[in-house]
Amino acid sequence: MPGFEIINHKEKKAVNKIFENGGVLFAHGFEKSRKNFHVREFEKTFGKKLKSKYNLAVSSGTAAIKIALKALGVKPGDEVITQAFNFIATIEAILDVGAIPRIVNIDKSLNMNPEEIKSVINKKTKVILPVHMLGVSAEIKEIIKISKKYKIKVLEDNCEAIGGKYSGKYLGTLADIGVFSFDFGKTITTGEGGMIVTKNKKLDKYSREYHDHGHENNPKFPRGKDTKTIYGFNYRMTEMQAAVGKVQLSKLKYILNCNKSRFLSLKKNIAGNFEIRKEPNKSISSYDTFIFFEEDNKIRSKIINLLKKEGYGTKNLPDAIEWHCSAFWDHALSSKEIKKSIKTKEILKNAIAVPIWLKKTPKEYENLGKKIKKFK
Ligand SMILES: Cc1ncc(COP(=O)(O)O)c(C=O)c1O
Structure with a gap:
C-alpha cells in the first residue's frame, strides 16, 4: 500500500x-x-x-x-x-x-x-x-x-x-x-x-x-x-x-523496487516452514502483499497477533475478508453464487496477508520472518 x-x-x-x-x-x-x-x-x-x-x-x-x-x-x-x-x-x-x-x-x-x-x-x-x-x-x-x-x-x-x-x-x-x-x-x-x-x-x-x-x-x-x-x-x-x-x-519504479526487497526479505525467512501463495510461471509480481497459509488455528492467531503488535497489521486476510470474499455478499449475489463461493472461503480462511510497507525496512521484514518462523 x-x-x-x-x-x-x-x-x-x-x-x-x-x-x-x-x-x-x-x-x-x-x-x-x-x-x-x-x-x-x-x-x-x-x-x-x-x-x-x-x-x-x-x-x-x-x-x-x-x-x-x-x-x-x-x-x-x-x-x-x-x-x-x-x-x-x-x-x-x-x-x-x-x-x-x-x-x-x-x-x-x-x-x-x-x-x-x-x-x-x-x-x-x-x-x-x-x-x-x-x-x-x-x-x-x-x-x-x-x-x-x-x-x-x-x-x-x-x-x-x-x-x-x-x-x-x-x-x-x-x-x-x-x-x-x-x-x-x-x-x-x-x-x-x-x-x-x-x-x-x-x-x-x-x-x-x-x-x-x-x-x-x-x-x-x-x-x-x-x-x-x-x-x-x-x-x-x-x-x-x-x-x-x-x-x-x-515514483512507481522506486515503490516496486522497495516492495520487492521487503517482500523477498520476509520470504527467505518463511519459505520452507510455511506454504506460500503460488504465482504463475511467466509472471512478475508487484510485491504488494506477502501471503502464506497456516492451517493450525492457534499458530495462525499467534502470527496475526504478532503482526498487530509490531505495527504491520494484516491486509484483507483476515482483517477485511468480509469485503473481499463473495461468500459474504448475500446482499448482492444469488444464493447459488454464495453457495459456490464457500470453496474459496475455505482456502482464504487459512491465509495470512502481510502488507508490504515502505516505512518498514527490509531488515525489519527479515526479523519479522525470523519471529514468524519460530511459531512453527
Ligand atoms: C480489485 C479491485 N477492483 C476494484 C476496486 C475499486 O477501486 P476504487 O476504490 O478506485 O473504486 C478496488 C479497490 O479497492 C479493488 O481492489
Missing part, C-alpha cells in the same frame, strides 16, 4: 502549481487561462510507462470497471464471470449495468481458477473479469485463450497489481480492456481515481464519451456546442488528482 506513504513536497508542489498557473481544476477547455492539461498528460505518461495504447483517466477504479463493461456492450440480463476472492466493487459494477455476476472459485494462487470457467459459460456470457489480486497475476493467457474459444471478451481488473507483468507485458494491458485504481490504499494514489486502458480505438472512444456525459470533444466546436451520439455520465478525473498522479507515477 505504499503510494500514500511517500506523498511529500513533490505532490504538494504539483498541486500548488495549478493554483499559481490560473487555478483551472477541470480537465477540458480554458486554454487561455492555464499552462497544463494535467489529466491528458497523466494519461499520456501512464501509457508510455505501461506501453498501453489508449488511456483514459476516470474518477475511480469502480467507475473504470463500469465504463469498461458498458464499452464492451454488456446489457441488462447478460452474464459476467468474475472470481470469489475479489473486492465488492467488481460485483457492484456488474450489477450497475444490469448484468448478472457469475462466480468462479480461486486456487492457491488466490486468483481465478481457469479450470472452473468453462462450466459457467453459457449463451448469456458476455465478459470474463479476472482480478490480479494483491500484486499477483492471474493466469491471464489461459483465460484469454478460453475467451477466444467462446468468442467472449476479457476485462482485466488490475486495481491491485500495477507494475506487475505477465510474459513481459504489464498487467492490465493484455486483454481487450483493463482497469486500474488510484484510491487511497493503492500502489500509486491520487486519493480517488482510476484508469481504463485498451488497444481498441472503438472501446476507447465509447469510454471517453460515456465518462463525460457523451461529449465527443469535437475540435470543430466549443464545448457548449459539442457533438454527441450517446448519453453518458460524469466519471471525470480532476486536474488536482492528475497532478498528484503524475508525481506518483514517477
Whole structure:
C-alpha cells in the first residue's frame, strides 16, 4: 500500500502549481487561462510507462470497471464471470449495468481458477473479469485463450497489481480492456481515481464519451456546442488528482523496487516452514502483499497477533475478508453464487496477508520472518 506513504513536497508542489498557473481544476477547455492539461498528460505518461495504447483517466477504479463493461456492450440480463476472492466493487459494477455476476472459485494462487470457467459459460456470457489480486497475476493467457474459444471478451481488473507483468507485458494491458485504481490504499494514489486502458480505438472512444456525459470533444466546436451520439455520465478525473498522479507515477519504479526487497526479505525467512501463495510461471509480481497459509488455528492467531503488535497489521486476510470474499455478499449475489463461493472461503480462511510497507525496512521484514518462523 505504499503510494500514500511517500506523498511529500513533490505532490504538494504539483498541486500548488495549478493554483499559481490560473487555478483551472477541470480537465477540458480554458486554454487561455492555464499552462497544463494535467489529466491528458497523466494519461499520456501512464501509457508510455505501461506501453498501453489508449488511456483514459476516470474518477475511480469502480467507475473504470463500469465504463469498461458498458464499452464492451454488456446489457441488462447478460452474464459476467468474475472470481470469489475479489473486492465488492467488481460485483457492484456488474450489477450497475444490469448484468448478472457469475462466480468462479480461486486456487492457491488466490486468483481465478481457469479450470472452473468453462462450466459457467453459457449463451448469456458476455465478459470474463479476472482480478490480479494483491500484486499477483492471474493466469491471464489461459483465460484469454478460453475467451477466444467462446468468442467472449476479457476485462482485466488490475486495481491491485500495477507494475506487475505477465510474459513481459504489464498487467492490465493484455486483454481487450483493463482497469486500474488510484484510491487511497493503492500502489500509486491520487486519493480517488482510476484508469481504463485498451488497444481498441472503438472501446476507447465509447469510454471517453460515456465518462463525460457523451461529449465527443469535437475540435470543430466549443464545448457548449459539442457533438454527441450517446448519453453518458460524469466519471471525470480532476486536474488536482492528475497532478498528484503524475508525481506518483514517477515514483512507481522506486515503490516496486522497495516492495520487492521487503517482500523477498520476509520470504527467505518463511519459505520452507510455511506454504506460500503460488504465482504463475511467466509472471512478475508487484510485491504488494506477502501471503502464506497456516492451517493450525492457534499458530495462525499467534502470527496475526504478532503482526498487530509490531505495527504491520494484516491486509484483507483476515482483517477485511468480509469485503473481499463473495461468500459474504448475500446482499448482492444469488444464493447459488454464495453457495459456490464457500470453496474459496475455505482456502482464504487459512491465509495470512502481510502488507508490504515502505516505512518498514527490509531488515525489519527479515526479523519479522525470523519471529514468524519460530511459531512453527
Ligand atoms: C480489485 C479491485 N477492483 C476494484 C476496486 C475499486 O477501486 P476504487 O476504490 O478506485 O473504486 C478496488 C479497490 O479497492 C479493488 O481492489
